[in-house]
Amino acid sequence: MKHALPLAIAATLLAAPAIADETADKPSAGELELAELLAGRVAGEPVRCLRAGQRDGLRVIDSTALVFRDGRTLYVNRPRNAQFLDEWDVPVFRQFTSSLCELDQVEMRDRTSLMGGPVLVLDEFVPYTKPAKEEA
Template sequence: MPAVSAAEDSPKQDRGEAELAKVLEGRVAGEPVKCLHQSQRDRLQVISGTALVFRDGKTIYVNRTSSPRFISNFDLPVFKPFGSNLCKLDQVEFRDRTMMMPGPVVTLTEFIPYTKVEEPDNGD
């Protein structure tokens, strides 16, 4: 990647990383999983230049994709799973919300689950 392109992406990625850090505050990462069932991916948050975030109850799953710089919360993600689950190596196409024109296609990576850190009971 040329240095100019990396420099142009940097502010967007920095904002995205800061937004993701806020979403994950107070949570710890678990072992990566390869697939999410339908019930685990009902609530989606797209963080531009950074990741796709799926919420399932108390767990948040983060997928940074093969090319996070192409992720945009201004575009509509269209998932193209090979089966009923959404899995690593499935593709996501981002389309313009107004014209529905096809845009970048990214490949999903493993989903990292994050759960809240349990606060120790102080006996109060």
């Protein structure tokens, strides 16, 4: 009986990698939401900055990305420490020029108290557009 506990612990430790492998293959809810949003779109060359007119709409995708809309183009930014993105927080951008650029910071603030939260650093912006329809 005194050997039962060590055996149970050993069995748990041996099963842990199999459980981790199963969950590692499954995309997160944020990745699924982003994939759905980008369905039918093609990625373009990344850009370092967005002008004010290129950021009309903003969508925060939990633990994944910030998505900016410019007409028919969606710009996806996967900031460093994206795991702290929460759609219920208010992003406050700290930019160093009139454009929003790679390496600028965004502080996520609580929507109700406006208390400061994690600060994330922006990465490059990847544009996604729908391909032009080919005429027959």
